[in-house]
Amino acid sequence: MGCSFDSSAVWSSTEAKPIECPATSFETCGNFITALDHLYEARNKTIFPEANPMRKNKDQVAMEDFGEGNPHFDNVVFPTKYVWKLDERGVASKSTTYRYGYDSVLSSNPEDHFCDAGLGPPSVLMGACDASMSFLLGNTVSTGLVWSTSKAVNGKWENIMYIICSLLDC
Numbered sequence: 001m002g003c004s005f006d007s008s009a010v011w012s013s014t015e016a017k018p019i020e021c022p023a024t025s026f027e028t029c030g031n032f033i034t035a036l037d038h039l040y041e042a043r044n045k046t047i048f049p050e051a052n053p054m055r056k057n058k059d060q061v062a063m064e065d066f067g068e069g070n071p072h073f074d075n076v077v078f079p080t081k082y083v084w085k086l087d088e089r090g091v092a093s094k095s096t097t098y099r100y101g102y103d104s105v106l107s108s109n110p111e112d113h114f115c116d117a118g119l120g121p122p123s124v125l126m127g128a129c130d131a132s133m134s135f136l137l138g139n140t141v142s143t144g145l146v147w148s149t150s151k152a153v154n155g156k157w158e159n160i161m162y163i164i165c166s167l168l169d170c
Helices: 024-042 122-137 143-153 157-168
Strands: 084-086 092-094
Touching: 024 122, 024 143, 122 143
Parallel strands: none
Antiparallel strands: 084 092
């Protein structure tokens, strides 16, 4: 104020929050988490017993379908790497106790939230989501593909096998 900077961009020590709720990035991340959860729920749990690695509490869905509302990330964690264990010879294998590493430093302090996200600050939350999507999906699978596949599967194991076989030419 008073220095002719009213219409200029200036640095701040606090993070600016998006203007609209829900922000597009929050919605995209929420759609990805919901779709991945649907796919995990459709799996054959006898053959693939491991739960969705994005669930903080494995007995609850990662995120309720939020429709037109705001996504809530309260039961979400963002895996970004595998955890390896070394045996006495130095041979690495995936840990059976902790399979995934979670790098993000997210706050549950309400002052850091945006649109009741349950975690924040916004840029850290979206950075964690982006890193997790990159780790879980790689470079060739999009959030849209995960979403449309989860809709096509609709809880039916046979549909998953059909989709996998059509992709792998079984």
